[in-house]
Amino acid sequence: MTTAQHRDRILAAVDAAFDQQIAFTRELISCPSTRAREAGIQDLMYRALESRGLEMDRWELDSAELRNHPGYGPSTVTYDGMDNVVGTYRPAADRGRSLILNGHVDVVPTGPEETWSRGPWDAAVIDGWLYGRGSGDMKAGVAANLFALDAIRAAGLDPTAPIHVQSVPEEECTGNGSLAALLRGYSADAVVIPEPEENMLVRANVGVLWFKVRVSGRPTHPREMGEGFNAIDAAYTVMGELRQLEDRWNSEKSSHPYFGDLDHPINFNFGGIRGGDWPSSVPAWCDIDVRAAIYPGVSADEAWEQVQECLHATRLPLTAERTGFYAEGYVLEEGSDAEETLAAAHRHSFGSDLQSFTTPGYLDGRVFTLYGGIPSLVYGPVSEAIHGFDERVELESVRKVTKTIALFIADWCGVEDR
Numbered sequence: 001m002t003t004a005q006h007r008d009r010i011l012a013a014v015d016a017a018f019d020q021q022i023a024f025t026r027e028l029i030s031c032p033s034t035r036a037r038e039a040g041i042q043d044l045m046y047r048a049l050e051s052r053g054l055e056m057d058r059w060e061l062d063s064a065e066l067r068n069h070p071g072y073g074p075s076t077v078t079y080d081g082m083d084n085v086v087g088t089y090r091p092a093a094d095r096g097r098s099l100i101l102n103g104h105v106d107v108v109p110t111g112p113e114e115t116w117s118r119g120p121w122d123a124a125v126i127d128g129w130l131y132g133r134g135s136g137d138m139k140a141g142v143a144a145n146l147f148a149l150d151a152i153r154a155a156g157l158d159p160t161a162p163i164h165v166q167s168v169p170e171e172e173c174t175g176n177g178s179l180a181a182l183l184r185g186y187s188a189d190a191v192v193i194p195e196p197e198e199n200m201l202v203r204a205n206v207g208v209l210w211f212k213v214r215v216s217g218r219p220t221h222p223r224e225m226g227e228g229f230n231a232i233d234a235a236y237t238v239m240g241e242l243r244q245l246e247d248r249w250n251s252e253k254s255s256h257p258y259f260g261d262l263d264h265p266i267n268f269n270f271g272g273i274r275g276g277d278w279p280s281s282v283p284a285w286c287d288i289d290v291r292a293a294i295y296p297g298v299s300a301d302e303a304w305e306q307v308q309e310c311l312h313a314t315r316l317p318l319t320a321e322r323t324g325f326y327a328e329g330y331v332l333e334e335g336s337d338a339e340e341t342l343a344a345a346h347r348h349s350f351g352s353d354l355q356s357f358t359t360p361g362y363l364d365g366r367v368f369t370l371y372g373g374i375p376s377l378v379y380g381p382v383s384e385a386i387h388g389f390d391e392r393v394e395l396e397s398v399r400k401v402t403k404t405i406a407l408f409i410a411d412w413c414g415v416e417d418r
């Protein structure tokens with residue numbers, strides 16, 4: 001157990017460096033690290049970790065190696081120049097429990113930038129909120145990991161177990177960044193992932209599949225439109241059938257622990273649609289990009305089979321291919337030491353009990369739990385509009401979450417006076 005005196009020193013150290021932490025988070029947000037453009041932010045992360053004296057590791061994601069793993073999500077982009085960065089703290093004496101502090105640096109597209117109140121990469125602080133794409137999801141968390149570890153050392157303490165600080169890409173589309181870190185050999189007794197979770201702990205979350213459906217048409221001149229077959233019209237039928245599968249899966253929610261109380265846990269999102277060549281030809285093709293959710297315990301293979309059956313039942317000329325996430329969901333089993341330690345740290349930081357909840361979104365936690373047997377604590381700050389316009393994260397929440405993580409490190413890994 002961390003002593004009360006150590007605790008006070010750690011909490012004070014988080015406060016003392018919080019302006020710096022905000023400044024660093026703003027630097028992260030000002031890197032437009034959308035998919036396949038993470039090199040700049042990984043340079044920044046490498047320098048930040050290295051300057052703290054951590055043992056550094058940086059390597060390119062390897063599709064050939066990842067492809068053989070059941071948790072791999074097929075990638076539609078090349079991994080040339082796409083790196084993971086890990087900084088490891090090695091204790092002089094190793095007698096505690098080891099830890100991974102994980103965060104992703106990739107962010108989702110901005111959408112039309114003119115609809116934002118200010119530039120998505122401006123990282124403005126207004127009335128206690130920090131704005132920008134990736135502010136909540138999850139650059140505030142990435143910085144919180146780093147500054148939580150700083151606070152321990154600024155308090156004159158050294159952790160007594162190894163800590164791996166991981167900065168990964170690909171969380172928003174495949175999960176292959178964290179998977180690559182696992183395959184690299186990184187393991188620990190627990191992992192903390194400070195995703196924007198409203199100051200709560202994720203108890204369960206869905207798995208996700210990405211796929212593309214291509215509907216084929218028969219192009220004709222519109223004067224003989226009746227002899228053609230319109231792929232765009234047919235795409236509506238496909239989407240209608242997928243909505244029915246979504247309804248069926250939602251109707252089964254009560255047989256999945258932690259999902260029965262959710263209104264609509266399974267969401268199929270039609271995230272993109274493209275088709276046809278121009279107005280005066282009956283369209284020969286239409287592509288639909290789909291994100292579908294699945295319950296924990298349902299394998300990606302099983303779900304994919306049901307999706308394909310649903311598509312074939314339309315009897316339309318179509319093909320379907322996997323284009324990203326092929327990921328199962330996970331449940332954090334109740335009563336783990338890791339959870340109890342986090343709950344105690346949260347109580348000291350927030351002065352209230354730690355709540356847990358189920359989220360219908362994807363999280364990299366599944367990589368560590370399903371394939372590494374590592375309890376995943378996904379826990380992080382209050383945010384708004386992640387994946388939307390004017391994304392923002394609440395700074396007081398970030399401060400308290402950072403304190404929780406710092407106290408968790410101290411208790412979980414153990415600390416000694418330097």
Ligand SMILES: [Zn+2]
Pocket residue numbers: 104137138171195196
């Ligand atoms: Zn995220």
